[in-house]
Amino acid sequence: MGEIWEFILAPVLIFESWQFGMEVVISGLLAGVMYSLVALGFVLIYKASGMFNFAQGVLVLFAALNLAGFIGLGIPIPLAILLTIGIMILFAVVVEYLILRHLVNQEQIILFMATIGLAFFLSAFGETIWGSDVKKLDVGIPQGRFEPFGIQIQYLELTAGAVAAALVTGLAIFFNKTKIGRALRAVADDHQAALSVGINLRTIWIIVWAVSGIVALVAGTMWGAKSGVQFSLSEIALKALPVLILGGFESIPGAIIGGLIIGLGEKLAEVGWGPYVGGAIEDWFAYILAMVFLVFRPQGLFGEKIIERV
Amino acid sequence: MFYREAGQFYTSYAKDQGIFQLKQDKFGLWGILFIAFVVVPVGLYLMVQGGLMAASTKDYLYNSIFLLLLVNSMAALGLNILTGYCGQISLGTAAFMGVGAFTAYKFSTGLNYRIQKEDEAGELISQLVPMLPPIDNPILLVLIAGLVTAVVGVIFGLPSLRIKGFYLAVATLAAQFFLVWCFSRVEWLYDYVSSSTIQIPPLKLFGLVVTGSETVMRDGQEVTIYPAAETKYLICLSLVVFFAFVAKNMVRGRIGRAWMAIRDMDIAAQLIGIRPLATKLLAFAVSSFFCGMAGAMSLIFYLGALEGAEAFNINESFAVLFMVIIGGLGSITGSFLGAAFITLIPIFLVVSLPWLGGQFGIPVDAAMVEHIQFMIFGALIIIFLIMEPLGLARLWQIGKERLRQWPFPY
Numbered sequence: 137m138g139e140i141w142e143f144i145l146a147p148v149l150i151f152e153s154w155q156f157g158m159e160v161v162i163s164g165l166l167a168g169v170m171y172s173l174v175a176l177g178f179v180l181i182y183k184a185s186g187m188f189n190f191a192q193g194v195l196v197l198f199a200a201l202n203l204a205g206f207i208g209l210g211i212p213i214p215l216a217i218l219l220t221i222g223i224m225i226l227f228a229v230v231v232e233y234l235i236l237r238h239l240v241n242q243e244q245i246i247l248f249m250a251t252i253g254l255a256f257f258l259s260a261f262g263e264t265i266w267g268s269d270v271k272k273l274d275v276g277i278p279q280g281r282f283e284p285f286g287i288q289i290q291y292l293e294l295t296a297g298a299v300a301a302a303l304v305t306g307l308a309i310f311f312n313k314t315k316i317g318r319a320l321r322a323v324a325d326d327h328q329a330a331l332s333v334g335i336n337l338r339t340i341w342i343i344v345w346a347v348s349g350i351v352a353l354v355a356g357t358m359w360g361a362k363s364g365v366q367f368s369l370s371e372i373a374l375k376a377l378p379v380l381i382l383g384g385f386e387s388i389p390g391a392i393i394g395g396l397i398i399g400l401g402e403k404l405a406e407v408g409w410g411p412y413v414g415g416a417i418e419d420w421f422a423y424i425l426a427m428v429f430l431v432f433r434p435q436g437l438f439g440e441k442i443i444e445r446v
Numbered sequence: 447m448f449y450r451e452a453g454q455f456y457t458s459y460a461k462d463q464g465i466f467q468l469k470q471d472k473f474g475l476w477g478i479l480f481i482a483f484v485v486v487p488v489g490l491y492l493m494v495q496g497g498l499m500a501a502s503t504k505d506y507l508y509n510s511i512f513l514l515l516l517v518n519s520m521a522a523l524g525l526n527i528l529t530g531y532c533g534q535i536s537l538g539t540a541a542f543m544g545v546g547a548f549t550a551y552k553f554s555t556g557l558n559y560r561i562q563k564e565d566e567a568g569e570l571i572s573q574l575v576p577m578l579p580p581i582d583n584p585i586l587l588v589l590i591a592g593l594v595t596a597v598v599g600v601i602f603g604l605p606s607l608r609i610k611g612f613y614l615a616v617a618t619l620a621a622q623f624f625l626v627w628c629f630s631r632v633e634w635l636y637d638y639v640s641s642s643t644i645q646i647p648p649l650k651l652f653g654l655v656v657t658g659s660e661t662v663m664r665d666g667q668e669v670t671i672y673p674a675a676e677t678k679y680l681i682c683l684s685l686v687v688f689f690a691f692v693a694k695n696m697v698r699g700r701i702g703r704a705w706m707a708i709r710d711m712d713i714a715a716q717l718i719g720i721r722p723l724a725t726k727l728l729a730f731a732v733s734s735f736f737c738g739m740a741g742a743m744s745l746i747f748y749l750g751a752l753e754g755a756e757a758f759n760i761n762e763s764f765a766v767l768f769m770v771i772i773g774g775l776g777s778i779t780g781s782f783l784g785a786a787f788i789t790l791i792p793i794f795l796v797v798s799l800p801w802l803g804g805q806f807g808i809p810v811d812a813a814m815v816e817h818i819q820f821m822i823f824g825a826l827i828i829i830f831l832i833m834e835p836l837g838l839a840r841l842w843q844i845g846k847e848r849l850r851q852w853p854f855p856y
Binding site: 188190234235238239242244245246248249250252253254255256257258259260261263264371374377378380381413416417419420423424426427430431 | 533535604605608609612613615616617619620623624626627631760764767768771813814816817818819820821823824825826827828831832835
């Protein structure tokens with residue numbers, strides 16, 4: 137019996153050494169912040185166009201590739217960031233022009249599959265231009281760590297947390313206080329009503345894709361600074377999907393809290409149960425958690441709409 | 447001119463319900479089957495005998511193209527049943543194929559499990575003990591693999607009762623990542639070898655060597671017999687053709703109509719008395735059955751040995767999804783067209799791109815070819831979804847309609 141309890145409680149037992157436990161918690165939460173940053177982009181596009189953008193993960197990779205590429209060419213960092221933002225905006229225009237406007241009124245599942253195609257195209261396109269080797273991305277985030285109360289914390293993790301907080305605040309102001317933000321919310325509520333009061337849907341789509349491209353750039357910069365820019369970035373970014381399921385598709389706070397739960401949960405599970413079953417359970421833990429969660433609460437923690445029961 | 451229904455009457459109900467109602471279609475199908483079963487093997491054999499083709503070219507054609515094509519067709523059939531007919535999107539196809547492959551492996555080696563005990567010297571020795579006699583019939587293995595995968599598919603299909611659309615897609619991603627993790631971490635699955643590679647043991651069918659090799663005494667000499675590529679090809683082809691007919695008849699009967707009703711409007715389907723629970727789970731079961739068979743075929747006939755985490759990764763799932771989208775959602779013909787398209791394009795690019803690059807003085811390496819291939823696939827998916835959401839199958843159908851009226855459009 138004792139052994140079974142030891143196994144079940146393994147994620148809790150790591151707190152026997154509370155410093156180690158806290159380190160796991162902090163690194164989990166900060167991985168969660170990274171997931172949240174990716175998930176934010178999903179939520180923005182989903183709210184504005186009802187499109188489930190599978191390519192968001194690749195958008196993160198693409199943004200990071202561009203930034204790392206420009207810096208690699210010797211362009212000063214602020215200019216490189218501006219250039220990348222320019223590319224993301226250009227990308228939004230192109231996507232609207234070539235894809236979105238042709239898929240109006242299609243079923244959601246068709247839109248979803250189109251974004252899978254976009255994801256494939258974009259990742260290969262980025263790597264064709266910038267090469268597929270692992271790139272270092274150094275935008276001046278301080279390296280190293282400090283140790284309050286004997287807990288090791290990376291500066292990078294702190295920076296990521298601060299950036300995420302700033303980004304969410306910025307987005308909240310953008311959505312609530314600006315005219316464009318109001319238009320975005322109107323579109324999210326009801327496409328037809330928004331059209332009838334004179335909001336241009338196409339402009340809105342471009343804006344929303346551009347904004348989520350910039351969010352992707354922020355996420356990509358953080359991930360890239362942490363583990364280098366490489367193809368696996370897009371696979372890590374797939375973890376934003378379970379985050380969304382947990383948090384609800386339409387909710388920005390949901391994306392943040394869902395990300396924290398997933399990040400924390402998978403770190404604790406990995407450290408606690410990993411050794412018993414051969415490790416690497418981080419690969420699937422988030423998905424299984426989301427799947428179980430779906431069965432009990434399909435709309436997520438903060439989702440507004442009740443998903444059609446079938 | 448030649449392709450029209452004038453003068454063909456249905457004089458019995460059976461005729462009225464035939465799959466191919468036009469004589470020309472029927473001839474066409476028999477012609478294709480004749481080419482696949484007789485002309486290709488005999489023709490290639492004669493070409494090799496006549497010195498027109500090297501024996502290695504023939505083996506390359508069979509082992510690298512035809513077999514892959516057949517395996518992919520089977521997988522595309524499976525996914526098309528689920529996504530095209532029943533409307534449930536799945537991103538876990540490769541994982542289900544993997545389940546099939548590992549099932550085939552375990553049954554072909556007799557479901558070994560390991561016991562560890564101490565010998566006299568006190569050293570720990572481990573021993574593999576079979577639970578069942580090993581099965582050496584490849585067709586039986588493929589069928590068992592299908593059945594086991596069907597069970598696994600139903601388990602991962604359970605969330606579809608509560609959710610649909612891309613929510614379900616995420617749930618199937620869970621299957622993908624979890625199962626692939628199992629393929630490299632659950633030692634029992636690959637008989638505890640450290641490389642987590644599985645290799646199919648020698649199998650025979652009707653006395654013919656299918657995998658591995660066999661040494662026999664002939665004229666007082668030891669002769670090693672290697673499996674003929676034709677054998678594998680014909681077995682695979684028979685399996686695919688047989689199950690394509692099964693699928694075709696399933697989707698045009700009561701079951702298939704129930705699937706399509708659920709796909710088109712689930713509430714209306716419920717109102718006319720279709721039980722969504724049973725219907726969806728059946729779709730998951732049948733689809734996984736096909737995918738499992740495809741995986742087992744891939745292990746037994748195509749690859750021979752494989753590493754689960756690598757052979758069945760998520761890109762493979764996407765590839766099968768692309769076959770279904772490009773070929774045509776909700777079309778059996780489309781599954782074949784899509785599989786052919788997605789299988790042949792990379793082979794074509796690998797050959798043509800370096801040549802093309804050479805013409806313009808641009809060096810093209812393997813990574814470049816792969817990137818270009820991904821870009822083409824991605825772009826094609828978008829183009830097809832915009833221009834022709836029903837894929838190549840629809841184009842084929844339009845072509846036939848046109849042909850019917852040609853050359854007198856009245």
